[in-house]
Amino acid sequence: MVQRDGDAIEASTSWSVNGSATEGRKMVRDFSKLMLRAYNAEADNQVRGLKPYKVASAKDRLDKVAFTIERLGKTMSIRIAPAYHRLRLRELELAGDYQEMLAREKEQERAEKERLREERKVQQEIQRERERLDKERQHYLNALAALEAKGDLEAAARMRAQIDDIARAIEDVDYRAANIRAGYVYVISNVGAFGQRMIKVGMTRRLDPMDRVRELSDASVPFNFDVHALFFSEDAVGIEATMHQQMADRRVNKVNLRREFFYATAAEARDLLRQLTGELLQFEEFPEAVEFHQSQR
DSSP states (O other), X not given: OOSTTSOSEEOOSOOOBTTBHHHHHHHHHHHHHHHHHHHHXXXXXXXXXOOGGGHHHHHHHXXXXXXXXXXXXXXXXXXXXXXXXXXHHHHHHHXXXXXXXXXXXXXXXXXXXXXXXXXHHHHXXXXXHHHHHHHHHHHHHHHHHHHHHHTOHHHHHHHHHHHHHHHHHHHHHHHHHHXXXXXXXXXXXXXXXXXXXXXXXXXXXXXXXXXXXXXXXXXXXXXXXXXEEEEEETTHHHHHHHHHHHTGGGBSOSSOTTOOEESOOHHXXXXXXXXXXXXXXXEOSSOOOHHHHHHHO
């Protein structure tokens, strides 16, 4: 449409200069090119600097440019063709969609890398614990053999009980390694960073769930997170997903769903968890927030 006679811009065809219709058409054509160039420069600028959340304001800006060109070219009936203007508005919408999809792709890549890092940490933790338990069991087996050789049956019986405990611990570790849905669902908050009515609901497969909470309390937030609820489940993934669904209307970040923060209190999360699980391993309604309160004082 921007090519010659492509109808990107409309103008008078009856304008004359010094009685010459040819000169008049030439002047109208030159002014039309100038107006179209100004319009396209603004449109291109809006496309280049577009952010997904600025599509509406960019379209409004382009509407105003088209209106200004029509007002300035009124004497020669010069204006941007409505069909061409609609195309450029559609271009802004598509550019916004494209930028949003790029941002989602980057976030998905980042999330996948984070998931893989977390999975490696879990596997390493499980492997270390398995090796520690195997080593500990071997020590007890050696001690048991020595006790049986000495004929100390009472001490040998106590030793077998301890070996049985280790065997159960090994079974638990093996189960955690095999079942990728098992883990801990947690509800945490950070009053000093986010206020009284915001919580984070997530899950971790770590053997010690507090390791994950401590990681979240790194330099990216001014204070440590407080744990309100902690629950182990064979289907922690499902419980976490159900909680996220039932609290969707209170989600803080409605675009990036991996940001698991919600406008809710710990008591509200507790009631929902109880509906799903029946019991909690740990619950504290009010955050201790030691560092925050000390800083306030």
